[in-house]
Amino acid sequence: MRKNSLLKGLLGAALLFGATISAHAADTLAAVKAAGTLKVGTETAFAPFDFIDAGKHVGLNVDLFDEIGKELGVKIEWVTLPWDGVFPALEAGKFDVVAGPATITKKRMERYRFTPPLAEATIAILKKAGDKTINKPEDIAGKKIGVGKATAQLDQLKEFSDTLPTKAEIREYPAFTESYADLAAGRIAGVANSLPNIAFVAKQREGTFEVVLPPFGKKSYFGFIGLKDADHAPLMDAIDAAMLKIKADGRMATLQKKWFGASFDTPDAVKDPAF
Secondary structure: OHHHHHHHHHHHHHHHHHHHHHHHHHOHHHHHHHHOEEEEEEOOEEOOOEEEEOOEEEOHHHHHHHHHHHHHOOEEEEEEOOHHHHHHHHHOOOOOEEEEEEEOOHHHHHHEEEOOOOEEOOEEEEEEOOOOOOOOHHHHOOOEEEEEOOOHHHHHHHHHHOOOOOOOEEEEEOOHHHHHHHHHOOOOOEEEEEHHHHHHHHHHOEOOEEEEEEEEOOOOEEEEEEEOOOOOHHHHHHHHHHHHHHHHOOHHHHHHHHHHOOOOOOOOOOOOOOO
16 A cells, blocks of 8 residues: 555656646746846857957847847847857757847748848858959859858858859858958958848958949848747747837837948748748
8 A cells, every 4th residue: 555655656746747847848938037047149250240349249139139138137148159050059958049140041940930030131242352353243153252151141152153154162161250361361252141241341341342232142031040849939939029129119220220331121020031
């Protein structure tokens, strides 16, 4: 009798423990609020979204997540790592959401959940100032062009290169800052990145770089990334609501003008990406 009671007690405790774990895992938003901290993963070599200036982490993402933190009532804790390690770290639970941002694509939407867009992500070419050999996107044919490793820009560049009479010689970089250094040194002829990024870099290094217009590829948008499961849905719902509020009251446009020099007319959600 005592043996049966003991077994029933152990079984009941195990079920209670399992239910407690399940409830905790299922309410990521509650866990974030209880801790008072939202952990955000990113790289710091993607100006003007995230970069290091005078030893300090700055950029649109930093300012925007400060506003999101205010709306959620939590502090922001940044976790930085190379871009190609960001998605595996998110899935391993190293942080709650990815700042990045990342281009919203069909393939990524199959695996991850995106927030409302915060900027356009249409791709363009950055060249050395005074370079007369690249005057339009098609002029990169046969030239060495840098691009970020494991990025949507890489996929678009490859697709565009395949349409040229001579394919571009594509060089992948762990961080865009390295590609800009090689461009300045003349080791490559151009860098393919989103128009907001290279417009910022060209402005910061006027006389060194120029933007090649028009942009090319399909119109796309940047968004923040979270896990696409029921456990994280409440947190992602809260972040979405915060971003839409920030957009509606004008704070988003103010930050876009601060970091890009212009604001973007973005949709509240991207349900069917161009690629």
